[in-house]
Amino acid sequence: MPKHVAFIMDGNRRYARKLHVERQQGHTQGFDKLAETLRWCLNLEIREVTVYAFSIENFKRAKDEVDGLMELARQKFSRLLDEQEDLEKHGVCIRVLGDLTLLPLDIQKLIAQAVLATKHHNKCFLNVCFAYTSRHEITNAVKEAAWGVEQGLIKPSDVSEFLLDECLYTNNSPDPDLLIRTSGEVRLSDFLLWQTTYSCLVFQSILWPEYSFWNLCEAILQYQLNHQALQKARDQHAEARVLQQLEADRCCAADLLQQTGLGKPVDPQLRQEALQKYTAEREERVHSFLTALQEKRDRFFTDLNKGFIASAKA
């Protein structure tokens, strides 16, 4: 069974056209379908769900549609805050991923409240990608790493796949096992590009507001059929990553030895000790950096909550 499923909930507008109703109704039905799908996932013990609710590209849409979507978000996040007891009972942790500074301030504050209120829940996790694109997320992760270098917390050579993983908005989640896109389109549209490299991709032609439990089962079946092959590929990649890191550490340790002028004919024992020391120091640096990064992120939400305007977007 997949532990983490991601959804691209595509097809609301086509659904609305099909039924000859307003676009806004399509989006509202889409939201209801999301709530229903989350219940099915919970019943199937899929503990983590990530959804693509609003892309940065969607700001290009007509003003009234964007305003309608923002209003929908306002209503739904407010509703969430009203149902805090229920969220606590089910242990639901809500995370919102994206460049939140692009959103209206009142929505940012609602989001901050919802995130802080459910921060310590740990039975199931809902990640809502709002004002998100994967390229922005990856760029932001690189920026955070650069910030770490600016602060003197890490060196450029400390930047690795692992470090960038931890700098993404999704740093607290495992990679999705399964990505489902509805409405028949067969592309990723800038969603979790980094995180889904070894995920099972399922493209289904049904429109999102028409999604059924059986569609979900069909997707899970496909995941199960692919599981072995994907696990093998993932493990190979993980092994390669470990070797790459070891090799990088070895190079850096060797450089340091040379610099400290201990000369060319270096004793293998000394080299090994230098490598171990370097690795330990690097891990220490990375750990301090990640702690500082987490504090910076927490401060963003607590400041919003206190009513201060968040630091201006870079």
Place this chain on the structure above:
Amino acid sequence: MAAPLRIGMRRSMRITQKAFFTECIMAVVYEFVWRMLHALLHLQRTLLSWNWRLWRRAMTAVLVPTVFGFQNHPHNNKKLIPTGGKKSCCRVLWKSDGKSLEKLPLHIGLLIAEEETRYTDIANLVVWCMAVGISYVSVYDNQGIFRRNSSRLMDEILKQQQELLGLDSLKYSVEFLNNSNDKPEQQVLSCQATVKVLSPDDGKTGIVTAAQKFCQLVEQQQKRSSDLDVNMLDSMLRGTKGMPDPDLVMKFGTVDSTLGFLPWHIRLTEIISFPSHINITYKHFFSALKCYAGCEQRLGK
């Protein structure tokens, strides 16, 4: 595996004393149905994969290949290589096929997600891409096999180019790009197509390398962390011989994943899957292009 499904089904039903036994029986039935579905799907996938290869082999062995369906089967090679006239016919027809489509991808990625690899079939695909007018073709597998054997692949592509397109192959010259150095392996008169061989090192590892470079600039105070934006990172990843993002990825094999293929670059890439690349025909290749031509990209709007 079926346990959560059973539990999920159970929670959805109201449990009464009488219903308890019904519930147990239903759970067993559901598990049985789930396992049957699995078995059927496994069977279907295996048959599809066999069928694909057997059918293709049967067609080439029994029938004389037509101009369109020409297959470079090893046994047929000596007897059925088209003559000069037929080759130029192929070329013209393939070129007009390309022009007949509403839109043609600028860059196609060939993602081989299979254990078995056949260089001749891959070379055919590359040559067809060039013949219909695709400017950039990349070839990828997630174990870096093609990267390690890139000269063998290049030789096969040049050979197939000669066999399928004939003497005018200079017009369809190919520039091979190896990742780290930008020197073309083959001098060309006029570059009609660029072929690149990729591996997972071009994916996440490439992004990490770009990140390290940027961090070095920041350390040297040539840049600030806040200077970085999507466009800057994009141009760093594209490099000096920048290939455009793949518009279309043709994935071969039964694994439903991109397996690490250029994560940054595939944000808007259409992904069309085939059960196998072994004995792939031009007809199937072209049907994917027709499918691509029919796709509508709204780009968020």
